[in-house]
Amino acid sequence: MSEHDKSKSDAFAHCATILSIDLLKNSFECFPSNADPRGGSLEISINSHHDHFSEDKDHRYTVEFDIEVNGFNDEKESVFELNSKFLLIYDLxxxxxxxxxxxxxxxxxxxxxxxxxxxxxxxxxRITNSSPIPRAILPLYPLGK
Structure with a gap:
């Protein structure tokens, strides 16, 4: 992408209004017997796709994020599996x-x-904190972005 295209895309960011951020799907399973209070590791996967608006769709732009977070103990045994889908709707x-x-x-x-x-x-x-496993805190910035 050229610098001009990046600049144009950044300009859209200034005029876009977020109408909603919604949780569409959630699946969580935990394995407390594998939990280690000293910690472990996380694997995070983010997949996304978008749908551009058209004039007859009220200038809407949507983005869906499929999120998969897996927690492991130090022996690489699964502590939890979380799969969620979020939908962002923008007014453009x-x-x-x-x-x-x-x-x-x-x-x-x-x-x-x-x-x-x-x-x-x-x-x-919130999900992991209310479960019988150690709390999982994701990094401040999305990995790989």
């Missing part, structure tokens, strides 16, 4: 021109993931 009525596919992909990977990440972190924290 203030954006005057149409997005190119490359700009949408850049916005999704650079901006939308940062909008969703605090909600994802809180979700993982």
């Amino acid at each position: 009525e203030q954006c005057a021109s149409c997005w190119e596919e490359e700009e949408r992909e850049y916005f999704k990977n650079r901006n939308a993931v940062l909008h969703a990440w605090p909600y994802i972190r809180e979700h993982v924290d």
Whole structure:
């Protein structure tokens, strides 16, 4: 992506309004007998896709994030498995021109993931904190982004 395209995509970030961030799906399973109070490791996977708005869809742009977080003890035994799906809906009525596919992909990977990440972190924290396993806290910044 050229610097001009990045600049244009960043401009969309300034005119986009988040209408909602919703949890669509959640699955959690824990294995307390494998839990180690001294800690362990996390594996985090984030997959996303987007759907661009059209004039007849009220200028909406949606991004879905499929999140998979797996916790392991030091022996690499599973402590928990969490699978969730979040949906972000943006209003882009203030954006005057149409997005190119490359700009949408850049916005999704650079901006939308940062909008969703605090909600994802809180979700993982809340679920694991109310379970009979050690609390899992995700990093401040999405890995690999």
